[in-house]
Amino acid sequence: MAKTFKALSKQLLGAKYESVFKSLTASVILFTAVYGSGFRITAAPAVLYLTSVLFTAGVMWQLLEGKRHLEAMEGMFMLPFDNRSFIFSYVSALGAHTLVTKTLPIWALFFAVCPWKLWETALAAFCGCMACAVTAAAWVMYRKGRIVSAIFWPAGILAVILLADREAVILTVDLFCTAAAVLYLAFADAYNFYCPGTEKKPARHTGRTGSVPVYLLRYLMADKSCLINTAGLCGAACFLPLLFGKVQGMDLFPIGLAVLCMNTPVCTLLSRDPDLEQSLRILPGQAGRFCRKYCLLIFAVNGITAGIYLCCWQIIHGxxxxxxxxxxxxxxILSAGLSVVLEWKMPIRSWKTESDLWHHPRKYLVPLIMLATAALVSFR
Structure with a gap:
């Protein structure tokens, strides 16, 4: 089990665990900067627990859905292995990667802006560990077609965190759910975590020229992460007008538009497909042709979410x-152009999982530029 865990950890965290040191450094810098600024807020412990569970579970689900590490799994499946040891090693490696590289900076931000008691901090950490185990078990249920159980189990945990008044109740539920997840995974099949997808028959095109918009549209429709993220942004577009309004002569309408341009799966098409990028850079004349259509695609997606945001804003605020x-x-159009230029000039290279790609710091460059632009436009 230890050797399997070590092999998987190096696959996810780097040969010398570089990702761990990068995450620790970033967390320390973030904590020091925010804590030194003197900015403080007061938040209920349930907010910390919910964030620990929801964020960790979301990243863990992305890792389980990812395809980047399937080659390592395929190589391990060619050798004799113990089913139970492999499952626990695999889930532990994914959980460690999630907690150390993704959830730790979020905890650093929470601990910097709000004072928490020692047992609240410990319970938040345990909620994150529980989320990793339960997400892995729920993902196996989902793969087996037990969708109702995969939905209601996490929903029950969230309900307890929201409604429970005492930490002892939350801790008891966390312990019970962790034990249940471990017991369920102990009798699961390791091949349930291996989902390479079905190999499609190659399509033959007889036309003289291919259609880049059709290719991009098919790519978008075939990728569930793009559709889910876009649907989530559409939901956020309906909710943001309730939060924003006019504050002391400042129109916050552009701020919402800047937030809605953060559609990472759509804006990292070349980074996530190195073969496509290499083909575009080699073939003459393909860069400009592809980038123009790619810009129109991002513009269309951003326009849909922004249009929903505009309609909701007009209904609520006029x-x-x-x-x-x-x-x-x-x-x-500005966010689409910036996203394409950034993707072509500065593609993300050294990523090990899709979660690393979608949470790369580069994703915040365009939203930050748009927020700065929105701040200038908002003042009247």
Whole structure:
């Protein structure tokens, strides 16, 4: 079990565990900077517990759905292995990667802006560990077609965290769910975690020229992460007008547009497909042709979410629809152009899992530029 865990950990965290040191350094810098700024808030412990569970579970699910580490698993399956040891090693490696490289910076931010008691910090850490185990078990249930159980189990945990008044109740539920997840995984099949997907028959095109928009549209429709992320942004577009309004002569409508441009799966198409990028860079004339269509695709996706945001804003707050419509067009085309330029000039290279790609710090460059632009536009 130890050898399997070590092999998988090096696959996820680097040969010398470089990702661990990078995450620790980033967390220390983030904590020091935010804590030194003197910014403090007061939050209920349930917020910390919910964030620990939801964020960790989301990243863990992304790792389980990822395809990047399937080659290492395929090589291990060619050798004799113990089923139970492999499952626990695999889940432990994914959980360690999730907690250390993704959840730790979030905890550093929470601990810097709000004072927490020692047992609240410990319970939040245990909630993160529990989320890893339960997510792995729920993912196996989902793979086996037990969708109802995979949904209601995590939903019950979230309900307990929201409704429980005492930490003892939450700790008891966490212990019970962790034990149940470990027991379920102990009798699972290791091949349930291996999902390479079905090999499709290659399509033959007889036309003289291919259609880049059709290719991009098929790519978008075939990728569940793109669809789920876009659907989530559409839901956020309906919710953001309830939070934003006019504050002391400042129109916060552009701020929402800047937030909605963070569609990472759509904006990292070349980074996640190195073969496609290499083909585009080698073939003459393909870069400009592809990038123009790619920019239009991102513009269309951003325009859909921004259009929903505009409609909800007009229903709730009203305002000058012409000015807001022009603002939507400007922010959609600007964010699309910046995303394409950044993806072509600075593609993300050294990523080990899809979660690393989607949580790379580069994803925040375009939203930060758009937020700065929104701040300038918002002042009247």
């Amino acid at each position: 305002g000058n629809s012409t000015t807001h419509g022009m603002t939507v067009f400007f922010f959609s």
